[in-house]
Amino acid sequence: MPRLTPPVRGDVIAGISVALVLVPQSLAYAELAGLPAVHGLYAAAAAPIAAALIGSSPYLQTGPVALTSLLTLGALSPLATTGSATFAAYAAVLALLVGVARVLLGLLRWGALAYFMSVPVVTGFTVAAAVLIVAAQLPGLLERPSVSDNPVRAGAEALSRPDLWNPAALLIGLAVIAIVMLGRKLSAMIPWVLIVTVAALAASRTGVIDVATIDAVPGGLPPISLDLPWHAVPELIVPAVLIALVGFAEPASIARKYAAADRQAWSPNREFLGQGLANLAAGIAAGYPAGGSFSRSSLNRLMGARTRWSGAITGVAVFAVLPFADVFSALPTTVLAGLVIVAAISLVEIRPFRDYWRYSRPQFLVAVPTFAATLILAPRVERGLLIGIGLAFAVHLWREMRIDLTTRLDGTTLYVHPEGVLYFASTPMLETRLTALLAEHPAVATVVIDVHRLGRLDLTGLMALRGFAEQARQYDVEVEVHDVPSHARERAHQVLGPVCRIVTTEPD
Template sequence: MRLTPPARGDVIAGVSVALVLIPQSLAYAELAGLPPVHGLYAAAVAPIAGALIGSSPYLQTGPVALTSLLTLGALSPLAATGSATFVAYAAVLAVLVGAARVLLGLIRWGALAYFMSIPVVTGFTVAAAVLIVGSQVPSLLDAPADSDNPARAAFDALSGPGDWSVASMLVGVAVVAVVMGGRRISALIPWVLIVTIAALLASRAGALDIAQIGTVPSGLPPFSVDLPWEAVPDLIVPAILIALVGFAEPASIARKYAAADRQEWNPNREFIGQGLANLAAGVAGGYPAGGSFSRSALNRMTGARTRWSGAVTGATVLVVLPFAGVLSALPTAVLAGLVIVAAISLIDLKPFFTYWQYSKPQFLVAVPTFIATLLLAPRVERGLLIGIALAFVVHLWRELRVDLRTTVDDDTLYVHPEGVLYFASAPMLETQLTGLLAENPAVRRVVLDVHRLGRLDLTGLMAIRGFAEQAANFGVEVEVRDVPEHARDRAHRVLDPVCRLVATEPT
């Protein structure tokens, strides 16, 4: 799609999103364990770089809650949160995420956006959202918590009610109530900006005596490639996971709006666009970025028509950066409330009940993924890896199974196998068929109807041949019906010497 000059709607939408992105980026940076200003750096450059080649005209790129939690999990074992080393490692991580996404887009592996197991994503996302909410409890209560584990931090804060700040708690709860309630009134009103400005003005006027985020440096991002590249080996695996998992959200956003507008969406271009966004965020002193549901929706509703809206959003944040120091008085409870609002929208338990109702194996993928992610925090990427492994095991289990439906009529045994017959499942089929002969000693003829087999490779045909040869030793004739067309020529060559092939209409 050719990038035309920005229309009036793109400018209005871009500025509108920027006014929401600025306070959100501060909050998400704190969630990631970074000083808030580094969220602003990512918010300034990532939307501009992402707009260069991305496929969706609506997708808004920048700091997001899920990627922020993944960043915290990846970096917390390597450096103290908030330290200069932690900040530098976050920039390296963003570059690696960007490089991975650009590479995947260039080699046209954008289809990976569709391959992530939905139960795995569900279990991980809901657990991550719970952890995100837990991580904000100390800030919400202005209570001490000395742990990188969000669940433990929440427990520590909640277990000491004597340390709670009622004023801080009321401010945070008010933020959540106003933003969530306000969206029901009108999604076009920038409720996030309204509560942020109101709290900032009250804090500067001395009406709110609660914890503040502290110094926020003013000025443009410190662009540099002088980063601690020696950390690359420790960050490769987390970077690949963030590149893939973090792409699920922008991919779903882009697909949804492309379908609604009957427009084409190119996942390869989107991978490259999101990759450029992260490369830019890394060299600008930011951290990994992703696509935001809420900001993309606002972008579309306020009139965006091209990718220029994302560039306008980034440019607006750049204009604000020289004056970022005025945000120093912003209460941390406000940021906590904003993060909680974003996380609550990700907590959806209905899919778990759906999996239980329609597919117990998928339920047994989603729930352990959820539990593992909670227990292994802050290394949440390990919970994700466990979920991926479980999904792979379930897939293998299904691929290894060949279900048999059988009927007996006089001396004829009719067998209807269903599944995928290939090298891994063939031995099981041969064993099952041999067992059926033992169970039915009066049978003198076996009719094997294979039209329901999804795949029939050479190993599968050899398994049928082995069974036919064994059956012949007992005086049992084997007839194979309805071999799939893709395997028919080979089946004749392999099976004709030992059994009879018949082509009939499937029943």
């Protein structure tokens, strides 16, 4: 296990500062995930401590986050009633499965998977998820309950009857959003989330405001247990793997960003292990899947964190709050809705869609359908993600199967420049195009095929070129193959040498 250096004063200050923000956020994110609020505290206490044991980044703060919370809701809502004890038990199983997936990926040294997720897919899914998160919070913001499990329908129902809104709840929620967003622009080091939470809690307890509050939050340490509904594992494996991969994108980007800023190395394999241990700990402690938070990690760094101890100190600080968690029972639900909306707004980025339209229409046609599918299929948002992955794979295959040809006729010699990747899936297209060129130019005596622009030339591609050369010979047309890539030259001489001339203008 990598050595954990002793904590410095900045780690203590940063860890406690982050805990002051994490406590109210974890309550809000648990509500978003469909869980009783206290389970967010359980995850917030256990996950940061476990992640600190082996993680790579000294700044990464782990715990409940908005995107993973929405994925948890989507995965579990078909299996149990939100807010129930059964739902919470399934959430713990899901966290354990996410943990196992990430630990295995780390042990297998597959951390590079963090780079493989298609950016347009992640963009489309993340923006749609942000819209769904905001929509899901509208009933709480307006104090207009909804029975729909679809966030879009729930939000639409809440907005459809202004006469049933609670103006006081709406004003409080909007005030929370405004104070946190404007406050962060003034100073990111001030715990605005804590300030609005304490103010609303005090106003609620003293009767200054009279709005709906969250359900009773029991005080005490988390119930450590593995007596869980393991029969649900087959239904949760796919969502767990998706959460393990998609939920890792944020902590990976955080770690990379700060490692580059500090000119330090970071290890995605270690980060997978750290995030895996965090989720295992969250599952054992009756929590739910956790991830890395950009805002809390940024605060951690600003407050002077220098080692992974800051994350462990954050977890210990949350543990210290748990015996007194019942004080949060008076917290208005509109405050939690406002805090979640603030987090979701930061996920909305429209510019990438414009860039895709401008620079790559195929990638635009991946991002937009992923966005739409995620909205339409809510709350099963993981299905929208799977559709996006399928579209990205289809676009990749379409590009790989394309062979672009540029031609030039010089007397009786036809020069052909294929460009792309020549392998088993794209060879039929090349064969068809070359045969068509023979028909278009009946007076041609020589065909020169320059293959230096091909990204790959495997045996199937060489056999296709050989077949064309043999066909051309029947029409008294000679074929020359120029500038075979160095990796394929030896095999090219073996396969093509008997039927055509091979010309190399570059040294081996």
